[in-house]
Amino acid sequence: MFPxxxxxxxxxxxxxxxxxxxxxGHQGPRxxxxxxEVLSFCSNDYLGLAAEPEIADSLRKATExxxxxxxxxxxxxxxxxxxxxxxxxxxxFVGRERALLFSTGYMANMGTVSALIGRNDYVIADxxxxxxxxxxxxxxxxxxxxxxxxxxxxxxxxLSAADKGNRxxxxxxxxxxxxxxxxxxELVRHTQDESIALLVDDAHGFGVxxxxxxxxxxxxxxxxxxxxxxxxxxxAFGTFGAFVAGSEELVETxxxxxxxxxxxxxxxxxxxxxxRTSLRLVERADDRREKLQQLIKRFRQGATQLGMTLxxxxxxxxxxxxxxxxxxxxxxxxxxQAGILITAIRPPTxxxxxxxxxxxxxxxxxxxxxxxxxxxxxxxx
Numbered sequence: 001m002f003p004x005x006x007x008x009x010x011x012x013x014x015x016x017x018x019x020x021x022x023x024x025g026h027q028g029p030r031x032x033x034x035x036x037e038v039l040s041f042c043s044n045d046y047l048g049l050a051a052e053p054e055i056a057d058s059l060r061k062a063t064e065x066x067x068x069x070x071x072x073x074x075x076x077x078x079x080x081x082x083x084x085x086x087x088x089x090x091x092x093f094v095g096r097e098r099a100l101l102f103s104t105g106y107m108a109n110m111g112t113v114s115a116l117i118g119r120n121d122y123v124i125a126d127x128x129x130x131x132x133x134x135x136x137x138x139x140x141x142x143x144x145x146x147x148x149x150x151x152x153x154x155x156x157x158x159l160s161a162a163d164k165g166n167r168x169x170x171x172x173x174x175x176x177x178x179x180x181x182x183x184x185x186e187l188v189r190h191t192q193d194e195s196i197a198l199l200v201d202d203a204h205g206f207g208v209x210x211x212x213x214x215x216x217x218x219x220x221x222x223x224x225x226x227x228x229x230x231x232x233x234x235x236a237f238g239t240f241g242a243f244v245a246g247s248e249e250l251v252e253t254x255x256x257x258x259x260x261x262x263x264x265x266x267x268x269x270x271x272x273x274x275x276r277t278s279l280r281l282v283e284r285a286d287d288r289r290e291k292l293q294q295l296i297k298r299f300r301q302g303a304t305q306l307g308m309t310l311x312x313x314x315x316x317x318x319x320x321x322x323x324x325x326x327x328x329x330x331x332x333x334x335x336x337q338a339g340i341l342i343t344a345i346r347p348p349t350x351x352x353x354x355x356x357x358x359x360x361x362x363x364x365x366x367x368x369x370x371x372x373x374x375x376x377x378x379x380x381x
Contacts, residue, residue, distance in 0.1 A: 015326040016346055026051035027238075029365050031341070038341040041359050041373055046208050046316045047281075047288045048364030049238030055277050062273035070266035074101075075255070078266035082273040089279055090243050094206075094214060094229055098251035102260065103267050105203050105232035105242040106132040111258030112199065112228065112244050113168065114140040122162035126150065126171045128178065130201055131349075133170045142168070149175075152186050159190060166195050173202030173216035174209070177350050177358060179313030181205070181216050188225040199228040207236025208292065208316060212283045237282060239275040241267045288363035292316055295361050295370055302374040308381075316361040319345075320377070321354055328355035334380040340373060 011017040024032040027050035031040050049055060062082065072078035083101055091099040102108035113136035117123055123137035128149045137144040145162055148154035159167065169191060171182045184200065191198045202215040210218030213236065217223040229245040244254060254261060299318060303310055311319050322328040325346040332344040335357075346355045359373070 044235040058277035059274035062270035066269040080269035096245040099245040107260035108242040111260035115257035121165040174204035179317030206231040
């Protein structure tokens with residue numbers, strides 16, 4: 001085995017070394033992590049459905065019916081009635097002809113981009129898109145052009161430079177580290193050419209934004225104009241897996257060509273059945289979404305009063321940018337000592353000089369939890 005010690009030492013010296021906390025119990029505001037009880041503000045369980053009893057009961061019943069594993073890929077004999085029904089219900093939810101389940105959001109992006117775009121084509125990506133979209137572009141063999149985050153003039157320049165072949169424009173709906181929303185109506189206006197398609201990875205928007213949680217494009221009034229919608233089920237939906245939604249032709253093409261769909265074991269059918277229950281809860285969770293907005297407003301007002309500078313985010317993702325990785329780590333550690341769990345996010349996940357505390361909210365937080373967070377931030381700043 002070749003030596004790895006130098007790399008690991010370098011990561012430690014630069015305060016970029018990654019470690020895992022061992023947590024006990026279900027997802028929720030209060031957890032036991034590394035043996036210490038903490039109030040957590042770093043989960044993507046935005047609606048608080050990961051521990052919802054109705055979903056857990058659905059999973060138990062489905063396990064009795066389907067067992068634990070799917071046993072094979074979808075195209076062998078791993079595609080159950082639960083998978084099929086969930087795909088149909090997700091398609092209806094987002095108003096598309098078809099939806100296709102993937103085992104993870106990473107695999108959904110990898111499979112979709114590489115199936116649609118090839119060596120003589122272009123991927124045009126916002127500079128802050130999720131790593132899975134960048135990896136997908138590299139896997140496809142297409143030329144990758146990245147435009148300045150949210151900058152339409154920069155986008156126009158990149159599109160003009162990519163004047164041959166098919167062009168796939170990719171963006172997050174809600175950016176996972178900044179919490180801001182992509183300028184989707186403007187992006188839609190630049191996809192009128194039939195050689196350009198728009199893919200929106202709305203992992204952090206589905207369930208949280210839009211009518212009945214239909215996502216950021218619905219929130220911005222351009223839902224029907226997005227060609228390809230990608231969503232994950234392990235965040236606001238509280239379960240696991242991912243889906244791609246679009247036209248009949250899109251889904252059939254992915255079934256034929258998406259390697260991360262064809263060559264992997266299907267999601268456990270019991271998880272698919274539990275997600276059908278979750279989907280019904282998401283659609284009627286307006287009270288949870290309203291509460292989320294109230295918590296976000298309370299936090300932003302309190303943080304402003306404390307003199308803290310926040311990004312322009314109205315979503316559950318509220319990053320507090322520190323800058324230096326070591327300083328962000330120290331502040332995260334001080335918060336843990338005060339009983340607050342917020343993970344420090346460092347390069348390369350975020351650009352150099354923008355290490356941060358990625359604060360996230362759940363509908364299961366209370367106003368008192370927000371006040372406790374503000375008090376701890378004031379003490380530890």
